[in-house]
Amino acid sequence: MEATAEWNEEHTRLVCELFKEQVEAGNRPNTHMNNIGYATVIDKFYQKTGIQYNKRQFKNKWDKLKSAYYIWKSLKKETDMGWDPVKQTVTASAERWKNLKKKYQGCGRFQKAGLQNEDLLAKIFEDLRNTAEDHWPPANGSMPQSPQNVDAEDHGDENEDKESEEEDESPVINNKGKSVGGAIEGKGKKSKSDSAIMQYHLKETVELSKKSQAAIESIAKQREDASVCTIKDAMTLVTECGAVIGTNEHFIASEIFVKKEQREMFMTILDASARFDWLQRKYDAKYGK
Numbered sequence: 001m002e003a004t005a006e007w008n009e010e011h012t013r014l015v016c017e018l019f020k021e022q023v024e025a026g027n028r029p030n031t032h033m034n035n036i037g038y039a040t041v042i043d044k045f046y047q048k049t050g051i052q053y054n055k056r057q058f059k060n061k062w063d064k065l066k067s068a069y070y071i072w073k074s075l076k077k078e079t080d081m082g083w084d085p086v087k088q089t090v091t092a093s094a095e096r097w098k099n100l101k102k103k104y105q106g107c108g109r110f111q112k113a114g115l116q117n118e119d120l121l122a123k124i125f126e127d128l129r130n131t132a133e134d135h136w137p138p139a140n141g142s143m144p145q146s147p148q149n150v151d152a153e154d155h156g157d158e159n160e161d162k163e164s165e166e167e168d169e170s171p172v173i174n175n176k177g178k179s180v181g182g183a184i185e186g187k188g189k190k191s192k193s194d195s196a197i198m199q200y201h202l203k204e205t206v207e208l209s210k211k212s213q214a215a216i217e218s219i220a221k222q223r224e225d226a227s228v229c230t231i232k233d234a235m236t237l238v239t240e241c242g243a244v245i246g247t248n249e250h251f252i253a254s255e256i257f258v259k260k261e262q263r264e265m266f267m268t269i270l271d272a273s274a275r276f277d278w279l280q281r282k283y284d285a286k287y288g289k
Helices: 009-024 035-049 055-077 094-103 107-111 118-129 192-222 231-240 248-256 260-267 272-287
Strands: 082-084 089-091
Touching (some): 035 231, 094 107, 231 272, 260 272
């Protein structure tokens, strides 16, 4: 049974640093990291903490951090907001918070404290937001510099860190037609944010298509003759698809790849995620779930 991932402030800061490293290394071709990025994060996190989380758990964390960052940046763009220098967060009346919670799902966490690790999260997600520069009302003076240690999770509820579902929460539209990023303000009117979100999705789709095609062509070119694949070659691809040392998938590969036909079959699968699923099925078939 898969262990529940738990994230304290130290581990959250660490995973943000690891995510940033992989983004800067070019391992985030679209809205998420590729398999090489996840495999590297899994390995380095294990080396530093002794805790072995899988790709799904790290993807869940990525999604939660991204959602929190988007909401935080949207709150800072709101007009007529104050600033609490002690809590390092925005302030508003009870009525205003009530309305904000309807507009930005999950923003209530920021009543208690601001966003931790904003410096790292900006380097991971800011270019994905693809929106205009943030605006801070002149009446409130200059916006304080982003704190270095603000958590992306709700300080009042540690159970939010329990990873139990996968979701992509980049700009969310609520049931009233309003965007979490403030895209739609009224019927028949499109704001600048609305256009930015449309551009964001279009750009994301185009880039994903280009990257996927390039990856497939690259793999096909490098592995045209699967029959000459050595055990070393195959195990390198095993690690690249996310089956790092210590996982069931890596273990089953080390067992079955002594047979040439198993390696050849593995090499016919061009998609990294499909390779990982194939190894997972092999393990389940032999040892049971």
